[in-house]
Amino acid sequence: MKKLTILSIIVLFALSPVFGAPSVRRYLYISSPDGAQSQGRSQAGILIFDIDNGHEFVRRIDIPIFAEGLRGFTGNATNHCVYYSTTNRRLGCFDIEKDTVVWEQEYKAGCDRSSITPDGKKIYAPTGFWYVGEDAGLLVVDAKDGKLLKRITVGPKAHNSIVSLDGRFAYLGTDTMLTVFDTSSDTVVYQIKDVGERGVFPYTINSKNTIAYVCLGNHVGFDVVDLKGEKVLHRVFAGDEPIEHRTHGAGLTPDETELWISDQQGKKLFIFDATQMPPKAKGHVDLSQGGHGWVCFSLDGKYAWSHTPDVFDVKTKKLVATLRDESGKPVSSSKFIEVHFLDGKVVKMGNEFGLGRKE
Numbered sequence: 518m519k520k521l522t523i524l525s526i527i528v529l530f531a532l533s534p535v536f537g538a539p540s541v542r543r544y545l546y547i548s549s550p551d552g553a554q555s556q557g558r559s560q561a562g563i564l565i566f567d568i569d570n571g572h573e574f575v576r577r578i579d580i581p582i583f584a585e586g587l588r589g590f591t592g593n594a595t596n597h598c599v600y601y602s603t604t605n606r607r608l609g610c611f612d613i614e615k616d617t618v619v620w621e622q623e624y625k626a627g628c629d630r631s632s633i634t635p636d637g638k639k640i641y642a643p644t645g646f647w648y649v650g651e652d653a654g655l656l657v658v659d660a661k662d663g664k665l666l667k668r669i670t671v672g673p674k675a676h677n678s679i680v681s682l683d684g685r686f687a688y689l690g691t692d693t694m695l696t697v698f699d700t701s702s703d704t705v706v707y708q709i710k711d712v713g714e715r716g717v718f719p720y721t722i723n724s725k726n727t728i729a730y731v732c733l734g735n736h737v738g739f740d741v742v743d744l745k746g747e748k749v750l751h752r753v754f755a756g757d758e759p760i761e762h763r764t765h766g767a768g769l770t771p772d773e774t775e776l777w778i779s780d781q782q783g784k785k786l787f788i789f790d791a792t793q794m795p796p797k798a799k800g801h802v803d804l805s806q807g808g809h810g811w812v813c814f815s816l817d818g819k820y821a822w823s824h825t826p827d828v829f830d831v832k833t834k835k836l837v838a839t840l841r842d843e844s845g846k847p848v849s850s851s852k853f854i855e856v857h858f859l860d861g862k863v864v865k866m867g868n869e870f871g872l873g874r875k876e
Contacts, residue, residue, distance in 0.1 A: 539860055543568040543815075544575065545822065546613070547840070547853040552586025552604040554809035557826060557849025559842045563599075563611075568815060568855070572828050572838040578616055582607070588645075589630035590852035590869055595637040596660060597863035599854060602628040608642055608663060613856060614863060622663035624656060630677045630869075633660055634700055635684040641698075643675035643689060646716070655689050657703050667703055671696050677719055679870050681726050688729070690717030695729060695742060709747050712740050719811070721767045721776075723873035730776055730796075732764035737780040737787065739767055741795055751795035755780065755787040765810030766851070768871020770831060771818040775799070777871070779823060781810035786823060788834070802827075802834050811851035813871040824851040 545566040550558040561583035565575040586604035593600075597614045608628045609621040627645035634640075640658040644650075654671035655678065658664065672691040679688045680700065687698040693713055697706045713720075715734030722729050722744075729742040738754035754760070755778065766779030769791060776791040784804040789796035804825045811824040814831065821829040826847035828838035842848045855867030 541864060542858045544856050544858065545572065545840075545853060546590075546592075546599065546856050547848065547850045548583060548587045548590045548599075548601060549848065549850050550583065550586055551809060551824070551850040551852060552588045553851065554824060554849075556806050556808040557824075557847065559846065559848040564840075564842060564848060566840055568820070572840055574841060574843055577843065580611065580618070582609070582618075582621070587850065587852045588628070589642075590854060591630075591632050591640075592854045592856065592866040593633045593635070593637040593660070594857075594863050594866040595635075598637075598660075600631060600633060600640055600660070601852075602631050602642060606645075608640070608658065610660070610663065614861065620663045622658075622665075624665070626650065626653065626656075628656060629675065631658075632678045632680040632687065634680050635682065639666070639700070639703075641678045641680060641687045641689070643678050643691075646674045646676040648675070649673035653691070655687075655698070669698070669703065669705070671705070674716060676717060677870075679720070679722060679872070681722060682724060682868075682872060682874065683726070686726055688720070688722065690720060690731070692716055695720070695731065697744065707747050709742060709744075709749070712742055712749055714740075715763075718763065718765050719767055719870070721769050721871050721873070723769060723773055724875045725873075730767050730769070730778075732767050732778065734763050736760060737762050737764050737778065737783065739764060739776070739778055753789070753795050755798065755801075763810075766812040766823065768812040768814055768821075769873040770814055770871075771816060771874040773873040773875040775831070777812045777821060779810040779812050781807050781824060786812055786821070786829075800834070802829055802836075805839075805847070806849070808849065809851045813853070813867075813869060816855055816857075816865070816867050816874070822853060823849075825849045 589602035606627040628642035657667040718732035737760040762782040857865040
């Protein structure tokens with residue numbers, strides 16, 4: 518047997534899970550109850566699941582104000598906080614290292630599915646799909662204390678906002694229009710009209726900020742939007758024949774090879790090959806329940822999550838886990854986020870939208 522050198526002993530010591538550095542723990546944080554669906558509710562608060570241990574339930578954080586119903590749930594690793602918006606026009610900040618509410622603010626119009634800049638400084642909050650006033654649009658909020666910094670008028674039914682992963686752009690869906698903002702000046706760069714059939718439902722963006730996939734409002738399918746050319750390139754329908762259900766959920770796998778869309782009424786997630794244009798149908802997975810509709814992926818691209826308790830292996834398309842609370846009851850929400858901890862400190866967060874992350 519060959520003797521170990523001093524160098525090899527040092528290397529073995531460093532790589533040892535016993536003696537080496539502590540490992541990163543990955544968790545799925547789910548907020549409940551979902552303000553848009555009755556299925557899968559489990560009292561008011563955050564439920565935490567261990568991603569690397571079969572998505573086993575870890576613990577619950579009771580947050581009574583969540584009983585108002587969650588409309589959005591986004592986070593920022595720098596601030597180690599998640600930001601929640603509720604049906605009652607409330608936006609709040611929760612520190613997940615300290616398990617405490619940092620601040621809460623109410624806004625006259627409301628706040629829908631919000632997003633935050635990567636530096637953790639500004640939150641972009643839509644005034645809500647329910648608000649059709651002339652001043653509907655986007656609220657720019659200081660993430661430090663919830664102070665309103667600016668209100669940008671865009672149009673009625675401001676629903677979902679996304680800040681690009683590079684922090685340069687913010688996107689907002691209103692009725693049948695997608696608006697792009699410059700985050701450095703909080704001004705409109707351009708607007709793309711006549712997208713999404715009937716209302717801009719959820720959408721996703723690739724990492725280069727060149728293509729958006731926008732859910733359709735009357736059929737299961739999506740529009741492929743050229744963000745540079747400011748136009749719709751393709752309209753793609755799921756199924757052998759057009760399915761007359763609205764689509765509420767679109768997510769790109771992190772490597773941008775697949776696009777998954779939700780048919781919540783039909784209890785399916787349809788899968789498309791996103792390496793070709795227009796994307797080509799590859800199949801679907803069946804869901805255990807209906808609901809609001811959503812789809813998102815773990816940061817490593819291994820798991821697919823949706824508005825159901827079902828957890829799918831992205832590669833095999835097999836059901837690999839069911840999210841259950843402390844009583845064993847299946848739970849779900851369309852408002853969730855992946856969080857990584859190291860030595861009790863937040864080191865990384867995902868995004869509630871299934872954004873492309875191809876480098």
